[in-house]
Amino acid sequence: MAKQITIITGSTLGGAEYVADHLNDVLSAQGFDVALFNNAELSDIQDATKLLVITSTHGAGELPDNIKPLFETIDEQQPDFSAMQFGIIGLGSSDYDTFCNAVNIVEESLKTRGATQICESLRIDVVNNFDHDGTAEEWLPDFII
Numbered sequence: 647m648a649k650q651i652t653i654i655t656g657s658t659l660g661g662a663e664y665v666a667d668h669l670n671d672v673l674s675a676q677g678f679d680v681a682l683f684n685n686a687e688l689s690d691i692q693d694a695t696k697l698l699v700i701t702s703t704h705g706a707g708e709l710p711d712n713i714k715p716l717f718e719t720i721d722e723q724q725p726d727f728s729a730m731q732f733g734i735i736g737l738g739s740s741d742y743d744t745f746c747n748a749v750n751i752v753e754e755s756l757k758t759r760g761a762t763q764i765c766e767s768l769r770i771d772v773v774n775n776f777d778h779d780g781t782a783e784e785w786l787p788d789f790i791i
């Protein structure tokens with residue numbers, strides 16, 4: 647049976663969604679069974695054993711609006727994620743002193759619920775990195791070990 651990976655995105659203008667689409671293609675070509683959600687609800691990730699979160703940061707270091715409700719629900723309902731392993735890719739701008747803070751929010755939330763972080767999160771600085779897909783693809787082997 648193919649190994650399953652669940653990808654969820656937090657995005658305002660689509661940058662993080664493009665990266666997710668690319669990694670969906672790459673992982674599917676490698677034989678993974680990928681489920682991708684751009685407006686994930688708790689039920690979409692409740693039983694995920696391998697979760698990849700790809701999110702930008704907006705506002706003053708906040709989660710984008712399409713992923714914020716999920717993490718509010720997680721805070722409220724406090725699900726048990728002890729069977730979940732996760733990795734995070736962040737897109738952000740070093741022009742902000744809250745650079746990629748959404749990554750910190752997601753890390754803390756998932757760890758608090760008992761999930762295990764597989765590898766160091768990737769923080770892509772869109773100010774000086776113009777190959778988001780390539781950078782994410784280079785990071786991927788650390789996540790799919």
Ligand SMILES: Cc1cc2nc3c(=O)[nH]c(=O)nc-3n(C[C@H](O)[C@H](O)[C@H](O)COP(=O)(O)O)c2cc1C
Binds near residue numbers: 708745
């Ligand atoms: C209004 C606004 C606020 C932003 N705030 C932050 C921030 O606090 N920290 C950060 O790292 N990047 C911040 N950014 C940069 C975005 O995260 C970056 O442009 C990213 O590529 C957007 O990806 P998306 O299209 O998937 O939303 C902000 C961008 C905008 C337009």
